[in-house]
Amino acid sequence: MIAAILRAQFLSMRWGRGKGSVFRFVPLTIWYLFWLAAAVFAFVLAREANLASLRLDLAIGFLGVTVYWQFMPMLSASMGMGLDLRKLRIYPAVHRELFLVEVLLCFATAVEMLLVIAGGVAGLLANKEAGGWALAPRILAPALILILFNALLASGTRSLLGRLLARRKIREVVILITTCLWMTPRIFMQLHIHPKWLGPVEQALRGPVFPWSAAAAAALGDWTPFLTLGVWLLAALWFGRSQFERNLHYDAIAAQAMVVRKDASRRRSVGEAFFALPRLLWRDPLAAIVEKELRSLVRTPRFRMVFVMGFTFGILVWLPVVAGGAGAQHPAGSSYFLVFVCIYALTMLGPVTYWNCFGFDRAAALFYFAAPQPISQVLIGKNIAAMVFVYLDVTILSAVVGSFHLTAGWGQVAETLLVVGICAVYMLGLGNMSSVNYPRPLNPENVSRGGTSGRSQGLLLLFYPVALLPVFLAYLARWALNSELAFLVVLAIAAVIGGVVYWIGLDSAVIAARAKREQLFTALTQSEGPIASE
Amino acid sequence: MPEPAIVARELRKGYGSKLAVDGLNLEVPRGSFFGFLGPNGAGKSTTIRMLTGLIPQDSGSIEILGYKLPEQELEIKRRIGLVPDESFLFDRLTGMEFLEFAGRMYGLPRATAVERAHGLMHLFELADDGKIIGEYSKGMRKRVAMAAALIHHPDLFLMDEPFEGVDAVGARLMKDILLDQVRRGATIFLTSHVLEVVERLCDRVAIIDHGRIVMCGSMEELRAGGASLEDAFVRIVGADRQMERLDWL
Numbered sequence: 128m129i130a131a132i133l134r135a136q137f138l139s140m141r142w143g144r145g146k147g148s149v150f151r152f153v154p155l156t157i158w159y160l161f162w163l164a165a166a167v168f169a170f171v172l173a174r175e176a177n178l179a180s181l182r183l184d185l186a187i188g189f190l191g192v193t194v195y196w197q198f199m200p201m202l203s204a205s206m207g208m209g210l211d212l213r214k215l216r217i218y219p220a221v222h223r224e225l226f227l228v229e230v231l232l233c234f235a236t237a238v239e240m241l242l243v244i245a246g247g248v249a250g251l252l253a254n255k256e257a258g259g260w261a262l263a264p265r266i267l268a269p270a271l272i273l274i275l276f277n278a279l280l281a282s283g284t285r286s287l288l289g290r291l292l293a294r295r296k297i298r299e300v301v302i303l304i305t306t307c308l309w310m311t312p313r314i315f316m317q318l319h320i321h322p323k324w325l326g327p328v329e330q331a332l333r334g335p336v337f338p339w340s341a342a343a344a345a346a347l348g349d350w351t352p353f354l355t356l357g358v359w360l361l362a363a364l365w366f367g368r369s370q371f372e373r374n375l376h377y378d379a380i381a382a383q384a385m386v387v388r389k390d391a392s393r394r395r396s397v398g399e400a401f402f403a404l405p406r407l408l409w410r411d412p413l414a415a416i417v418e419k420e421l422r423s424l425v426r427t428p429r430f431r432m433v434f435v436m437g438f439t440f441g442i443l444v445w446l447p448v449v450a451g452g453a454g455a456q457h458p459a460g461s462s463y464f465l466v467f468v469c470i471y472a473l474t475m476l477g478p479v480t481y482w483n484c485f486g487f488d489r490a491a492a493l494f495y496f497a498a499p500q501p502i503s504q505v506l507i508g509k510n511i512a513a514m515v516f517v518y519l520d521v522t523i524l525s526a527v528v529g530s531f532h533l534t535a536g537w538g539q540v541a542e543t544l545l546v547v548g549i550c551a552v553y554m555l556g557l558g559n560m561s562s563v564n565y566p567r568p569l570n571p572e573n574v575s576r577g578g579t580s581g582r583s584q585g586l587l588l589l590f591y592p593v594a595l596l597p598v599f600l601a602y603l604a605r606w607a608l609n610s611e612l613a614f615l616v617v618l619a620i621a622a623v624i625g626g627v628v629y630w631i632g633l634d635s636a637v638i639a640a641r642a643k644r645e646q647l648f649t650a651l652t653q654s655e656g657p658i659a660s661e
Numbered sequence: 662m663p664e665p666a667i668v669a670r671e672l673r674k675g676y677g678s679k680l681a682v683d684g685l686n687l688e689v690p691r692g693s694f695f696g697f698l699g700p701n702g703a704g705k706s707t708t709i710r711m712l713t714g715l716i717p718q719d720s721g722s723i724e725i726l727g728y729k730l731p732e733q734e735l736e737i738k739r740r741i742g743l744v745p746d747e748s749f750l751f752d753r754l755t756g757m758e759f760l761e762f763a764g765r766m767y768g769l770p771r772a773t774a775v776e777r778a779h780g781l782m783h784l785f786e787l788a789d790d791g792k793i794i795g796e797y798s799k800g801m802r803k804r805v806a807m808a809a810a811l812i813h814h815p816d817l818f819l820m821d822e823p824f825e826g827v828d829a830v831g832a833r834l835m836k837d838i839l840l841d842q843v844r845r846g847a848t849i850f851l852t853s854h855v856l857e858v859v860e861r862l863c864d865r866v867a868i869i870d871h872g873r874i875v876m877c878g879s880m881e882e883l884r885a886g887g888a889s890l891e892d893a894f895v896r897i898v899g900a901d902r903q904m905e906r907l908d909w910l
Contacts, residue, residue: 406771415765423753426793487753494749496715498766499738571753571795645716 162239166246173250173257181257181347188247189273189339196237196277197284198308226282226371233278233285240277244270248346257347269345272356276338279363286370303439398425405511412500416508421515427487427571430479437475437520441468442527463602465528465543472520473547473554474591479569480513481558486569490652502640503633506562510555514548521547546598549618552625553594556632561590563636563643566650597621664727666691666817666848667712672721674707674872681707683872685721689850689865694843696863697852700898704872705852706746709821712850713743726816739768742810746821748802752795756787756805759794760812767813774812781808786834799826807835811842818842820851824858836862860890870898 169188176184234241248270251257258266291301335341338359341352405417424430484506485492495505525540601621605614640647667689674682682704689695699705710716712723714734723730725737743749751759757778764774782789785804794805807823818839824832839849839862853859859866860880867877876883876897883893 411765411768411771415762415771419751419754419758419762422758423751426753488751491749491751493715493745494751494763494766497713497738497743497745497749498763499735499768500766501735648715 162242166242169243169246170250173247174253178256185343186340189342192240192244193277193339196240196281226368229371230278230282233281266346269342269356272360273342276360276363279367283367283370286374412504413508416505417511420509420512429571433475433479434516437472438523441471465539466546468524469521469543469547470550473517473551476517481555482561483567484509484562485566485651487571489568492651493648496644503637506559506633506636514551517551549622549625550594550598552629556629557590559632559636563639566647568651665689666726668724670722673719674711675719680872685874687867687874691848692846693848693865694863695850696859696866697850698866698894699869703869705869706821709819713819740816742815742818744806744810744820744823750794750802750805753793755791755793757782757789760808763809764812769813777812800828800831803827804831816847818849822853824853824855856890856894868897
C-alpha cells in the first residue's frame with residue numbers, strides 16, 4: 128500500500144517538472160546551502176569543544192533542533208508534506224501503514240535539522256575527548272532516537288494543529304500565540320529583561336528529564352538517560368498515533384462551516400461599510416471586482432492568517448532589535464523601523480494576493496474571461512484590493528509602532544505610506560505578470576498550504592531586489608548627500624518609473640492572459656496527488 | 662429570416678497531435694432549443710469554450726448573434742449567458758452576493774443587479790441565508806450558475822451539462838425556466854448526457870464525434886423510424902456493440 132501511495136504521488140507530480148522545477152531549485156539551493164553552512168558550524172563547534180562545554184552546549188543544540196522542528200512549520204504556515212487523508216480515507220488502508228508514511232514525510236519537513244544534527248554528530252565523532260569513532264554507536268544512537276522522537280512529535284503536532292487551524296476563529300489566535308511564544312525569549316534577551324521565573328524555567332529545560340538533555344548526556348557517555356529517551360519516544364509515538372487517528376475521523380468541512388451573518392448587528396454594518404467603500408470611489412465593473420475581492424479575502428482563512436502575520440511578524444522580529452541594544456548602537460535602524468516592518472508586511476501578503484492573484488479563485492477565474500470586461504480591469508481591481516489590505520497592515524503597524532514611540536512622528540508615517548506605495552507599484556506590476564504566467568490554485572480553507580508556484584518562488588528572488596532597488600536608491604541618496612530634497616527627487620523618479628513598470632507589466636499580463644488562457648485554466652484546476660505538499 | 666444565433670465554419674482545435682475539434686460546421690437557428698450531443702471526449706466542451714471565446718480556435722470562423730469572434734468578443738459576451746461544465750462560482754461569496762457581482766460585471770446598475778439577484782434567488786428557490794457558495798451542494802451550485810447566466814437577460818445561452826448533480830425538483834424548475842426563455846425568443850445551446858432531457862426539451866440536435874458533426878437536424882429527423890433518441894445516438898456514434906465481459910467480474 129505504501130508503494131501504491133508513493134507511486135500515485137510520483138505520477139501526480141510528473142507534470143510539474145521542467146522549467147518550474149528549475150526555478151524552484153534556485154531558492155531551495157540557497158536555503159540548503161545556508162543550512163549546510165550551519166551544519167559545518169555545528170561540526171566545528173562539536174569537534175573543538177571540551178567535555179564540560181559539550182555537556183551544556185549539546186543539550187542547548189538539541190533543544191534548538193527540537194524547537195525548530197516543531198515550531199518552524201507553524202511559523203512559516205507551511206506544514207510540509209502530509210497525506211491527503213480525504214483522498215485516502217475511502218480505501219481499506221491499514222492505519223498503521225498510513226501513519227508510517229505520515230511520519231516518514233515529517234523527515235522531509237526538517238531536512239535542515241537533519242543536516243545540522245549530522246554536522247554535530249560528525250563533530251562529536253571527530254572529537255577524541257567526546258569518545259571519537261571508538262564510541263560511534265553510543266554517539267549515534269541518542270541522535271537517531273532524538274530524530275525519531277522529533278518526527279513522531281511533529282506528526283502529532285501537525286495533526287493537532289491541522290484540526291485546530293481548521294476551526295474558525297481559533298486559527299488566527301493559535302498562530303498569534305505561537306508567534307508570541309516563539310519570539311518572547313528573543314524579546315527578553317534583546318531588551319535585557321530577565322524575569323524571576325525565567326531562571327527556574329531555564330534550569331528545568333536543561334534538566335535531565337527532557338529528551339534533548341537526555342540525548343546530550345547519552346551521547347557523552349551516560350547510560351541511564353537512554354531510559355529517559357525511551358520513555359519520551361514512547362510518549363511521542365502515542366501522541367503522534369493518537370492524533371493521526373483523530374485526524375482520520377475528523378470532519379474538517381463541518382468545522383469550517385461558515386455563515387455570513389444576516390442580522391443587523393453592528394459588526395455586520397461595519398463590515399458592509401468596508402465592503403461598500405469601492406462603490407464610493409470607483410464605477411462598475413472595477414468597483415464590483417474590488418468589492419468581490421474584499422469580501423472573498425476577508426472570508427478566506429489562509430489569507431486572514433497571513434494578514435495577521437503581516438503585522439505581527441514584522442514587529443516581533445524587528446522590535447527587539449531596534450528597542451534593545453542593537454537599536455541603541457544603530458539609531459538609523461530605529462528610525463527606519465516602520466518602513467522595514469511595513470515593507471515586510473507588503474512582501475508577506477504577496478503570495479496570497481498579487482503574486483498569484485487568481486490562486487484563490489481557482490476554476491472560477493474562468494468567470495473573468497467569460498464576462499464582457501477587459502481582463503485589465505480584473506487585474507487592476509485585484510491590485511486595488513491587495514493594496515487595501517497592505518495599507519490596513521501599514522495602519523495597524525503605524526499605530527503599534529507609534530505607541531512604542533519608535534517613530535519620528537507623522538512625517539515618518541507619511542514617508543512610510545509613500546515608500547510602501549512606490550514599492551507596491553513595482554511589485555504589483557511584476558505580480559500581474561507572475562499571476563498570469565505562473566498561476567497556481569490555492570485552497571482557501573487550508574491555512575497551512577499554498578502560495579506561489581515553484582517558478583514564482585524562484586522569480587521572487589529576482590523580483591524583490593528589482594522592486595525594492597529604486598526606494599533603496601532614494602535612501603542611499605539621502606544618506607550620501609544628507610539631503611531630504613535628494614531623497615524626494617529620487618523617490619519621485621522611482622514613482623514615475625514604477626508607474627511605467629506597472630503599465631508595462633499590466634499590458635504584458637493582459638497579452639499573456641489572452642495567449643495563455645487555456646494553460647491558466649488548466650493550472651488553476653489542477654489537483655494534487657495523495658500527498659499534499661507545502 | 663433572422664440570421665442564425667451561432668455559425669461555426671471549419672472550426673479546428675488541437676491539443677498537441679490530437680484534434681479535439683476537427684473541421685466542425687454548425688448553424689444554430691435563433692430561438693431554437695439546440696441539443697449538442699456526443700460521447701465523452703468528442704469535443705463538446707471544447708466547442709462551447711471556443712464559442713464563448715474562452716479558448717481560441719486554431720482555424721475556422723465563428724459568428725455569434727451576428728458578431729464575429731474574436732474581433733467583437735466583448736459584444737458577444739454581453740449577449741450570452743454561460744453555464745460551463747466546471748464551477749465558475751466564487752466560493753467565498755454568498756449566492757446573493759455572487760449574483761449581484763455577476764450582474765454588475767455584465768454592466769447592470771447595482772440597484773438593478775440587486776433587485777434581479779433577489780428575484781432569481783427566489784425563482785431558483787435559493788435561500789438568502791448568508792451561507793457561502795463553498796458550502797452549497799452541487800445542485801445548489803448549478804442553480805446559482807444558471808441564475809447568474811440569466812441575470813443580464815441574454816439572447817443566447819450556452820450550457821454545458823447544466824442538470825448534472827441537480828435533483829429532480831431542481832431539474833424540473835430549471836427546465837421550465839429555460840423553456841420560458843425559448844418562448845421569449847432566446848436561443849439555448851445545451852450539452853447533456855441525459856438524453857431523455859434533450860429529447861424532451863430540444864427541437865434541434867447535433868451529434869459530435871471525434872471532433873466532427875456526424876448528424877445535425879430536427880428531433881423528428883433524428884428519431885426517424887420511431888427509434889428513441891438513445892437508440893439513434895448509439896447507432897450514430899457507432900457504440901452499438903456487444904458488451905465484453907470480464908471473467909472475474
